[in-house]
Ligand SMILES: O=C(O)CCC(=O)C(=O)O
């Protein structure tokens with residue numbers, strides 16, 4: 001157990017892979033300005049190389065993969081600090097024959113109990129799943145000013161009672177699990193399937209074509225041929241993460257597909273899907289705020305789903321050694337909440353009471369988890385819980401993860417109502433832009449945490465000139481541990 005937990009502790013301080021994409025954005029602005037013509041030439045050469053890679057790959061693992069790991073300490077083949085230089089990513093290097101499967105292996109000390117097969121569940125301790133049909137009744141309409149109209153008093157009462165119950169249960173699940181499932185959630189299953197089919201079609205493209213949709217300055221979230229940089233993790237994953245911003249989406253589609261038909265079908269599915277998930281996200285944020293006795297809009301008012309929210313499509317090809325290679329490393333999400341569709345293939349696991357618990361796949365369900373922003377706004381009543389994905393050796397896995405994000409300019413602060421003299425605010429207010437800009441900082445939430453018995457934070461100490469040194473990092477590591485196990 002000790003060694004398995006050591007691995008978990010270590011990974012708690014990792015940036016969320018999702019945020020790391022923002023990290024790419026930041027660093028690239030510095031790095032991209034130079035040598036663009038050399039790069040173009042290099043890129044053309046690499047494209048030819050990628051074509052070759054594709055053939056080799058098809059003989060070995062049936063689907064197109066690439067991965068990243070540009071901070072990789074263990075593999076010194078890394079040549080670039082440019083996070084948009086996707087050629088340094090581990091899966092890509094593997095496909096080019098520059099890296100062996102064995103080099104993806106987790107160190108022996110981090111295995112053992114740490115590994116739980118993707119299809120094992122704990123019957124006596126499963127994540128709670130709620131049926132939302134009672135609160136999304138057909139007879140509830142939107143009036144012209146957007147206010148819900150319920151037809152008769154009895155129905156209204158029934159709906160209110162259903163909502164109260166769901167609200168309490170969601171609050172309880174968020175406190176104890178940081179996760180819950182929802183069914184009859186109002187997001188069309190046909191739409192989810194259509195989105196999955198479009199994503200699958202993208203992942204089946206040849207490597208060089210997918211790379212046309214790699215991130216750049218104008219499109220910081222795009223195709224990541226592997227997981228984000230993370231020096232000790234080489235995950236068996238590639239991902240396409242896109243913001244629900246129509247202009248950026250257009251740019252992505254134009255880069256990848258030449259046919260208008262292909263662009264349009266992908267674009268339409270993504271916009272419809274993010275709108276539907278954004279709407280559901282808003283409803284859930286209202287329920288979560290109510291469950292804490294807060295103004296129903298306390299969390300939802302930060303939701304910018306029409307511009308900032310993003311959908312991450314994760315692809316995990318069959319993995320030859322799922323016990324030795326991570327599908328997706330343990331992380332927490334830098335979102336308000338995340339909404340995940342894992343499809344038919346299991347693999348999502350939640351850290352609960354120091355144990356990994358598998359989430360049973362249910363294609364009709366969506367999995368919701370508390371992100372770091374709500375964790376902090378709730379003064380940690382709701383934890384943002386570590387989770388990971390375990391790949392498997394026989395079938396590919398595709399998941400959709402929708403991140404409900406605050407706006408860049410939004411100030412995130414602990415809800416005042418949740419504080420008093422004996423329960424002071426645990427975090428200082430900060431802007432989301434700042435949070436994302438420092439996304440690589442170890443233990444993000446801990447950085448804004450007030451120190452025990454003092455009104456200052458690591459951040460405030462920093463601002464007064466004491467740099468974030470090794471010792472401070474240790475402080476934050478232990479705080480992170482308390483965060484999750486209190
Ligand atoms: O693949 C999954 O089921 C979960 C992915 C995830 O946790 C994420 O993208 O943040």
Ligand SMILES: [Fe+2]
Nearest residue numbers: 332333338387
């Ligand atoms: Fe996640």
